[in-house]
Amino acid sequence: MGGVIQAHTVEQVRAAEAELMARVPAGTLMQRAAYGLAYAVVDFLAGAYGRRVVLLVGSGDNGGDALYAGAVLARRGAYVEAWLLSDSAHKGGVAALRGAGGRVRRTEPTGRRAPTDGSTGSNPRFDVVVDGIVGIGGRPGLREEAAAALDRLAGVPLVAVDTPSGVDVDTGETPEPHAVADVTVTFGTHKVAHLVDPAAGAAGVVQLVDIGLDLPPADVEALQAEDVAALLPRPHPDAQKYTRGVVGVRAGSATYPGAGLLSVSGAACGLAGMVRYVGDQDVHDLVHEQHPEVVGAGRVQAWVVGSGSADGAEGTLREALADDVPLVVDADALAYVDLAHGRPVVLTPHAGELATMLGCERVEVEDRPLHHARTAAERYDAVVLLKGRRSLVAAPDGRVRVNRTGTPWLATAGAGDVLGGVIGALLAGGLTPYDAASAGAWLHGAAATLAAQDGPIVAGDVARALPAVAGTLHTSPPG
Numbered sequence: 473m474g475g476v477i478q479a480h481t482v483e484q485v486r487a488a489e490a491e492l493m494a495r496v497p498a499g500t501l502m503q504r505a506a507y508g509l510a511y512a513v514v515d516f517l518a519g520a521y522g523r524r525v526v527l528l529v530g531s532g533d534n535g536g537d538a539l540y541a542g543a544v545l546a547r548r549g550a551y552v553e554a555w556l557l558s559d560s561a562h563k564g565g566v567a568a569l570r571g572a573g574g575r576v577r578r579t580e581p582t583g584r585r586a587p588t589d590g591s592t593g594s595n596p597r598f599d600v601v602v603d604g605i606v607g608i609g610g611r612p613g614l615r616e617e618a619a620a621a622l623d624r625l626a627g628v629p630l631v632a633v634d635t636p637s638g639v640d641v642d643t644g645e646t647p648e649p650h651a652v653a654d655v656t657v658t659f660g661t662h663k664v665a666h667l668v669d670p671a672a673g674a675a676g677v678v679q680l681v682d683i684g685l686d687l688p689p690a691d692v693e694a695l696q697a698e699d700v701a702a703l704l705p706r707p708h709p710d711a712q713k714y715t716r717g718v719v720g721v722r723a724g725s726a727t728y729p730g731a732g733l734l735s736v737s738g739a740a741c742g743l744a745g746m747v748r749y750v751g752d753q754d755v756h757d758l759v760h761e762q763h764p765e766v767v768g769a770g771r772v773q774a775w776v777v778g779s780g781s782a783d784g785a786e787g788t789l790r791e792a793l794a795d796d797v798p799l800v801v802d803a804d805a806l807a808y809v810d811l812a813h814g815r816p817v818v819l820t821p822h823a824g825e826l827a828t829m830l831g832c833e834r835v836e837v838e839d840r841p842l843h844h845a846r847t848a849a850e851r852y853d854a855v856v857l858l859k860g861r862r863s864l865v866a867a868p869d870g871r872v873r874v875n876r877t878g879t880p881w882l883a884t885a886g887a888g889d890v891l892g893g894v895i896g897a898l899l900a901g902g903l904t905p906y907d908a909a910s911a912g913a914w915l916h917g918a919a920a921t922l923a924a925q926d927g928p929i930v931a932g933d934v935a936r937a938l939p940a941v942a943g944t945l946h947t948s949p950p951g
């Protein structure tokens with residue numbers, strides 16, 4: 473698909489690297505990586521001349537990248553010191569840095585004070601740390617000396633080479649100490665840790681440098697705007713409301729009327745031909761006040777069930793299952809998800825709900841979201857959308873899409889109800905559960921970002937911004 477961002481495993485990267493290295497002169501890939509890294513540092517510092525750079529250098533090729541990039545920076549007038557964190561370091565890289573006038577030492581660098589000492593960082597000796605401790609060859613965690621070095625340089629902006637050192641590259645987990653980067657410059661392709669939390673949160677802004685790797689399809693990916701545009705249902709010139717798909721909502725209750733309204737608001741984003749609401753009469757009245765076009769019971773092409781359903785969750789899920797159509801199962805209905813086994817469903821738990829479903833603690837899900845989303849998708853044979861900062865959409869076959877749109881303002885009550893509604897509209901429009909969940913999460917996050925341009929938001933603002941976001945996609949060229 474169009475611009476989809478793929479995140480490969482270390483094994484896939486190593487294989488592609490070996491294949492390419494057999495065809496190009498020795499050292500070519502490291503030179504490509506080092507130049508890309510050096511220019512990213514120049515960008516970050518808005519120049520090289522006079523800038524003060526400290527390289528943290530581990531024993532492997534990740535350190536080699538840092539040393540060669542340091543040589544490029546030194547030749548452009550930066551003051552560069554390398555702190556070797558191991559008795560061995562990339563020999564060619566050390567020689568290159570020394571040859572370019574940089575310093576290399578096995579102990580903490582002395583650094584150089586800024587001429588005016590107007591630095592705002594807590595360490596006035598350096599403008600940036602380049603973290604070349606470990607990359608894809610690292611085990612999770614940091615050796616004591618590396619962790620101590622990062623502590624000594626705390627407060628100095630950090631550019632990570634390939635990955636923030638210490639994260640688990642293939643899972644995105646961060647069980648031990650690790651670097652926290654402002655920018656991560658990676659090579660050839662994204663790795664899982666660049667997309668998936670908690671590691672993605674430690675990677676900062678990720679920049680990809682092309683080094684010419686030829687890679688197979690990845691299991692973990694992130695859709696871009698053009699990919700979502702290609703997935704969205706577009707009305708055929710001869711469309712009628714029924715051919716566009718009808719989405720039904722069974723959500724909300726006397727206890728939580730707002731959840732019904734917000735689910736409907738998400739469903740009424742304009743991407744389905746019609747919205748039905750079935751449930752509590754008071755909620756029905758509330759829905760009608762804001763969405764007069766919504767009708768009552770009848771045939772639907774997808775159901776949205778569970779948000780704010782309270783004690784009625786099991787009953788509404790059973791009623792929805794009487795129709796042989798795909799479903800979104802949220803919130804209170806997740807407790808009865810076994811009833812939907814074998815049906816095309818999207819489950820939309822947050823970390824706490826997923827923990828309850830899997831019989832573990834919330835913090836375990838937060839520490840290992842990729843693992844738990846995949847486990848649930850396999851166990852329930854369903855698409856599982858694990859909500860959070862970087863929501864994950866996991867399919868039973870192991871594929872995962874990571875959502876990168878959104879804003880922390882989206883962490884607001886009722887936002888999840890809106891999400892269920894929009895996914896339901898996309899299911900009704902004919903998308904597969906996997907595509908509906910991932911495109912729905914993308915639209916939902918983008919709508920929140922759009923709405924939050926004017927200040928803090930509530931869930932209804934997200935729903936109201938959905939059509940505008942879909943509009944920007946419809947006017948962009950098909951992917």
Ligand SMILES: NC(=O)C1=CN([C@@H]2O[C@H](COP(=O)(O)OP(=O)(O)OC[C@H]3O[C@@H](n4cnc5c(N)ncnc54)[C@H](O)[C@@H]3O)[C@@H](O)[C@H]2O)[C@@H](O)CC1
Nearest residue numbers: 489502505532533534606607608609610611613614615634
């Ligand atoms: N694979 C590729 O396609 C390319 C790789 N390049 C660079 O090479 C890197 C991989 O290099 P390597 O395979 O040499 O591996 P790394 O440099 O990532 O790390 C391996 C070394 O670090 C030490 N180490 C492992 N875990 C550690 C820990 N927790 N704390 C401290 N030290 C630890 C090990 O003793 C080992 O020698 C990539 O991340 C990238 O930066 C680039 O030069 C260009 C192309």
Ligand SMILES: Nc1ncnc2c1ncn2[C@@H]1O[C@H](COP(=O)(O)OP(=O)(O)O)[C@@H](O)[C@H]1O
Nearest residue numbers: 822859860861879880882883885886887888889
């Ligand atoms: N820190 C965050 N940054 C961005 N989005 C977030 C963050 N925290 C939560 N979200 C999103 O906000 C929504 C919250 O949904 P949910 O947890 O179901 O709340 P509620 O039950 O109140 O509707 C989800 O779409 C989730 O992905």
Ligand SMILES: [K+]
Nearest residue numbers: 603606633635
């Ligand atoms: K690194």
